[in-house]
Amino acid sequence: MSVHTKVEIEFSDSLLSFIDEWRDRQGNLIMILHKVQEEIGYIPRKAAMKVAELLEVPLAKIYGVVTFYHFFKLEKPGKNQIQVCMGTACYLKGGEDLIQELEDILGIGLNQVTDDGRFSIEAVRCVGCCGLAPVIVIGEKVYGKVTKKELPGIIAAHRDG
Amino acid sequence: MAYKHYILVCGGVECDSNKGDDLFRKLIHAVEHRGLMADIQVVKSGCFGFCAVGPVVKILPDETFYVEVTPEDAEEIVEAHIVKGKPVERLRYREEESKVNVRIKDLSFYQKQFRIVLRNCGAINPEEITEYIARDGYLALEKVLFEMTPDDVIEEMKKSGLRGRGGAGFPTWRKWEFSRVVDEKQKYVVCNADEGDPGAYMDRSVLEGDPHSVLESMAIAGHTVGANQGYIYIRAEYPLAIDRLNRAIDQAKELGLLGDNILGTDFSFDIELRLGAGAFVCGEETALLASVEGKRGMPVPRPPFPAVKGLWGKPTVINNVETWANIPVIITRGGDWFAKIGTEGSTGTKVFALTGRIQNSGLVEVPMGTTLRDIIYNIGGGVPGGKKFKAVQTGGPSGGVITEEYLDTPIDYDQLGKLGSIMGSGGMIIMDESDCMVDVSKFYLEFTVDESCGKCAPCRIGGKTLFNILDKISKGNGEMEDIAKMKRIGHAMQRVSLCGLGQTAPNPILSTLRYFGEEYRQHIEEKKCPAGKCKSLISYEIIEDKCIGCGVCARACPVGCISGERRMPHLINQVECIKCGECYNVCKFNAVAVG
Numbered sequence: 001m002s003v004h005t006k007v008e009i010e011f012s013d014s015l016l017s018f019i020d021e022w023r024d025r026q027g028n029l030i031m032i033l034h035k036v037q038e039e040i041g042y043i044p045r046k047a048a049m050k051v052a053e054l055l056e057v058p059l060a061k062i063y064g065v066v067t068f069y070h071f072f073k074l075e076k077p078g079k080n081q082i083q084v085c086m087g088t089a090c091y092l093k094g095g096e097d098l099i100q101e102l103e104d105i106l107g108i109g110l111n112q113v114t115d116d117g118r119f120s121i122e123a124v125r126c127v128g129c130c131g132l133a134p135v136i137v138i139g140e141k142v143y144g145k146v147t148k149k150e151l152p153g154i155i156a157a158h159r160d161g
Numbered sequence: 162m163a164y165k166h167y168i169l170v171c172g173g174v175e176c177d178s179n180k181g182d183d184l185f186r187k188l189i190h191a192v193e194h195r196g197l198m199a200d201i202q203v204v205k206s207g208c209f210g211f212c213a214v215g216p217v218v219k220i221l222p223d224e225t226f227y228v229e230v231t232p233e234d235a236e237e238i239v240e241a242h243i244v245k246g247k248p249v250e251r252l253r254y255r256e257e258e259s260k261v262n263v264r265i266k267d268l269s270f271y272q273k274q275f276r277i278v279l280r281n282c283g284a285i286n287p288e289e290i291t292e293y294i295a296r297d298g299y300l301a302l303e304k305v306l307f308e309m310t311p312d313d314v315i316e317e318m319k320k321s322g323l324r325g326r327g328g329a330g331f332p333t334w335r336k337w338e339f340s341r342v343v344d345e346k347q348k349y350v351v352c353n354a355d356e357g358d359p360g361a362y363m364d365r366s367v368l369e370g371d372p373h374s375v376l377e378s379m380a381i382a383g384h385t386v387g388a389n390q391g392y393i394y395i396r397a398e399y400p401l402a403i404d405r406l407n408r409a410i411d412q413a414k415e416l417g418l419l420g421d422n423i424l425g426t427d428f429s430f431d432i433e434l435r436l437g438a439g440a441f442v443c444g445e446e447t448a449l450l451a452s453v454e455g456k457r458g459m460p461v462p463r464p465p466f467p468a469v470k471g472l473w474g475k476p477t478v479i480n481n482v483e484t485w486a487n488i489p490v491i492i493t494r495g496g497d498w499f500a501k502i503g504t505e506g507s508t509g510t511k512v513f514a515l516t517g518r519i520q521n522s523g524l525v526e527v528p529m530g531t532t533l534r535d536i537i538y539n540i541g542g543g544v545p546g547g548k549k550f551k552a553v554q555t556g557g558p559s560g561g562v563i564t565e566e567y568l569d570t571p572i573d574y575d576q577l578g579k580l581g582s583i584m585g586s587g588g589m590i591i592m593d594e595s596d597c598m599v600d601v602s603k604f605y606l607e608f609t610v611d612e613s614c615g616k617c618a619p620c621r622i623g624g625k626t627l628f629n630i631l632d633k634i635s636k637g638n639g640e641m642e643d644i645a646k647m648k649r650i651g652h653a654m655q656r657v658s659l660c661g662l663g664q665t666a667p668n669p670i671l672s673t674l675r676y677f678g679e680e681y682r683q684h685i686e687e688k689k690c691p692a693g694k695c696k697s698l699i700s701y702e703i704i705e706d707k708c709i710g711c712g713v714c715a716r717a718c719p720v721g722c723i724s725g726e727r728r729m730p731h732l733i734n735q736v737e738c739i740k741c742g743e744c745y746n747v748c749k750f751n752a753v754a755v756g
Contacts, residue, residue, distance in 0.1 A: 026473060027435060029455035034397060034436050068457040068614075069438030071397055087359035088557065088590050089516040091604050097741075104719075125439060127398060128362035129175050130516035131212030131523055142178035 007053055009046040015039050019054055029055070029065055033072060042073040070125065078113045078120030080158045082138050087126030089133040098134055099123060101148045105155060118159060165200040166243055167221040168192075171283060173208025173366060174401065176215035180232055184216055187235035192243075201243060207282035207370015210524035211270055214254060219283070224264045227252040270521050273540050275502065277510050278363070278486040279526050282370030287405050290412040293373040299418050301492035302377050302384075306426050309492075311341060311385045320496025322508035323488075327353055327444065327481030328559065328585045329661070330507070330574040333488075339468035340386040340476040348388035349477040350379050351453065352485055354395035354402070355437040357444050358557035359608065361588035363512040364482035366524055368395070368402035371486065372409035376432060378488035380419060382478050383430040391432040392472070394453050398439070406434060441558070441612035445660040446471075446479050448614065459614050460660035481586070483512055503529030507573030517554075517590040520545045534568040537591060548593040552676070556585030558605040558612075559665030561672025562598070581672040583665070597694035598677040599684050603631040605669040613662060620663025623654040627670060636697040639685040644674065693755040696740045700756050703744075705730040707752035714744035714753065 011019075018035050022028040032055070036047050043066055052059040066072045084090075084099050099110060102121050106114055113120040129135045132144025138158050146154070170176075170185045188203045209217050214228035218238065225248050227238065234252060241247050256269060265271060276282075285292035293299070305314055318334035325331045340348060352375055356364040368375065379391040395403055410432055413419040421429045435453045443449045443458040446467050452458035453472060471477025487509060491499045500508045507529040513536065516522045520542030527536060533553055537543065544550045552562040561582035563570075570576050574584050592601065606628040615621045627650055630643050651667030658664045674681060683689045690698040703714070703723075708730040715723040715731060722738050725731030733744065745753040 027453055027455035030438055030452065031436060031455070034438070064457055065455070069440050071438035088554070088588070088604070089360050089522075091359075092517055092590070092592065092596055092601075125357070125398070125441075126359035126362070128356070128365045129178065129212075130360055130362060130514055131175050131215070132179070133516065133522075142174065144175065144179060 007046055007050040009044070009050050011047075011050065012039060019051070023055065029057070029062070030069075033062070033066060037072060042076050044076070045074075075111075076113070076117075077122070079118050080138050081120050081122060082136060082155075083122045083124040083127070085125075085127045085129070085133070085135040085137070086123045087128075087130060087133070089130040090126075090135055093133045095123075095134045097148060098136060098146060098151065101151050102155075105151060119155070164202040166202075168201065168203045168238070168243075169206045169219040169221065169283065170203065171207075171209045171215060171217040171219075172205040172287070173210075173212065173215070173369065175212040176208075176217055177401075179216050181216035183232040184218070184230055184235055187232045188218075188239065191235050191239035195239065195244065197239075197243070201239075204286045206285060207287050208366040208524060209283040210274075210279065210366070210526075211521065212523040213521045218252075219265065220248075223248075224266070226254045226265045226268065228254045270523070270525075270540055270542075273531065273535055274526050275510050275528050276526050277490050277499075277502075278367060278483050278512050279370070279524065280490070281374065282366055282524075285371070287370050287372055288408055290373060290409065290416060290418075293371070297493060298373050298489070299377055301489035302380050302418065303424060304492055305381050305384055306424055306428060311387075314381065314385045314492070315341065317491060317496040318488075321487075321491045321499040322496075323484065323491060323499065324507065324574065325480060326483035326487075326511070326586070328556070328583065330584060333480060333484055336468050336478055336480070337382060337386055339466065340388075340478045343469055343476040345476050347390075347473075347475045348386055349472045349475055350382045350386070350388045350391040351450070351472065351477055351479045352379055352391065352393040353444070353446075353449055353479055353481045354393055354399075355440075355443050355449065355452075356396060356399075356482070356586065357441040357612075358559075358586045358588045360516055360557055360590050361514045361586045363514055363524055363587050365399050365402055367482050367486050368399070369405055372402075372405045373413065374489055375406075375482055375485045376409055376413055376419060378480075378485040379432060380423065380430045381488060381492065382480070384428050386476070386478055388476075388478070389429050389431065391430065392435050392453055393432060394435050394437055394443070394449055396439070397436045403434060403436070410434075440614075441608070442614045442660070442662050445662060448660065449479065450477065457614075459616050460662075462659060483587070504571060504573045506575050511572075511584065511587060513587045513589040515541050515589050515591070518544050518546075518548065518550075518593040518596070519591040529573045530571040532569050532571055533563060536572075536589070537568065541591070544591060544593050548595060550591070551594050551596060552592045552598070554582075554590040554592060554601070554669075555588065556583035556665075556668070557588045558608050559583060559661065559668055560585045560588075561668050562592070562601075562676060564676045581668075581675055583668070595692055595694070597690050597692035598673040598680050599631060599635050599690070600692070600694045602669045602673050603628065603635055606631055606666070609662060609666040613666075617657075617659035617663060619654045619658045620660075620666060623650050623658075624663065624666050626650055627654075627667060631670070634681065634684050635690075635695040637684070637688045637695075639681075641682070641685055643685070644678070644681060647671075648674065699740060700735060701733055701738060701740065701742065701745055702754050702756060703731050703733055704752050704754050707750050709750060709752075711750075713747050713749070717743045717747045719743060 048062045218227040218230050323333045440458045443452045445460045448458040448460040467477045512526045610624045613620045651671050710728040722734040
């Protein structure tokens, strides 16, 4: 299936058919943005413009939604997104120290990406593993009861991933 | 066909991410390898709740409880326990060194619990609808469709006294009744599964461990109020729960328990998922509905209440996951039965996520009216590491703290309110002497400031001002009049904020001021943080008499600011010190003091 639009960004067939399926359903915007982020990893400006065009809604409306919710990203994250849980239990048990240590090891700040594009650090809302606090999540892997000493090893394990 | 043995592996996120999935596969392999598939079923079930000792494995029918099991233990469990009938002693959970608990229900972690909401979590395979049905699943829906009128259902709900478990505790039957009496063709039923309270994960466990209980209840509500469409608004951060729900919806449709003409009647009801995208304010009903509609999640003033004018302007019943999970039991066993559990004003049970400085962290479900002491000490096993209990925080960023002297209060909606806290969604975070109350308040305010939608001034400006004052106090620049100022702003926010987020945002400050005013005073007047948490107010010093000059601290110091000759007392350069506390942590002679 090919759809010709003015905005130059390639959407995969599955993304286009998903948008097609949801086009006329009520409350579709957030669901479509989730799908865009799932495929591209974030919501680049061009993708937002293309969604605006396909759904025939103003770009401002899309940005209104994207910037309101924490989950949507406007910048490309690292290949490995290191998410440090900042729920209450993790905070009490030293989540902040883990962020500090990660920043030192990787030489980047929160919400920044390393030069080689491999890692980015994020502070996230409670991931619901409070019994394992403090927790970090990389991709689908959850690391519990993490100590500062373990961080270099954990990062090394993901360096080639 | 009945199996001789069942091996249940906890499929909760905590166990699963701790090599639980690998263990599950190895157990299946061990069973298949021995050709025992006909006799033994290996099941990955929902969360057992005892997250502190995961991964957990339960063997039935003998109810053996194995904890901290690794994938390498799989062979031994199958060979020794199943084949030879000798349980693997070293993996069994022991309450005390000498005592081995034989049956799961005898464990003190479970003994004081009473499971209604979590009745199926850890008991069934959540990916098989037949297992839910085998435990009386969809019986309540059948009863509602064939034996009860909508009036009967409302009456039963009324008798049960069930109140909303999302936080505010509004009587569920009244929401339903408001919707039911509106004369409108299109109505909706919504499940709030956007669990946003940091430190609470009971909804996640119910959705992952027993998704059908929510679907069944939503259909019951649909039939009662006259709605044909339901939406589950769920956090995108819960992929496993989303997957299980989708699977459950498909299976229910296949069996005619959802979709068109349910069980051959003229009642049709469909359920779709809508993903949240990380906004705490969406816990507010009107904001949640805006988000389901695909818009920014901004609240609007009530009334009109969603029950009358909600999703796309139509009457909408919204309940939270835990509330929904109670309903099938109320219908099958009756409202009177349910009302006998708990206290007069708060019937039934409540699930708490017991976390923080606690021995047995995990999910616990207890009858309303259980004391905090019972939960923290008898179920939770108390504060570990010989530290002293300081406070328990309930209700998350909207709640407050409760101190030692009130631990014997029976907990229900009203009692917690009297103590200046709230039930909230059920987060229960234990704090010990190493936790600073100013710091904790600052943590919560930072959260609510970040999550404020910015629509109304009291929340947008008041919250930020409160945060700034706390920040100032934690850095040693506070003044005594700041306390009166925080109270003034806090009370104003409670009265005039547009929605629950702003109205409750000052609670962590007001409640810590009430019980720990002295700690605030020490920060302000003495420039001291007694818990040693506020970095601007502490310093690390080496006690000369105790230091033997081993040099461990100097090697551990990340900025190299500790110096000294070997076998001579060392010294910390206070100017360069970043107060990371590494020296304090590594010293074996207690020669580093925090002041």
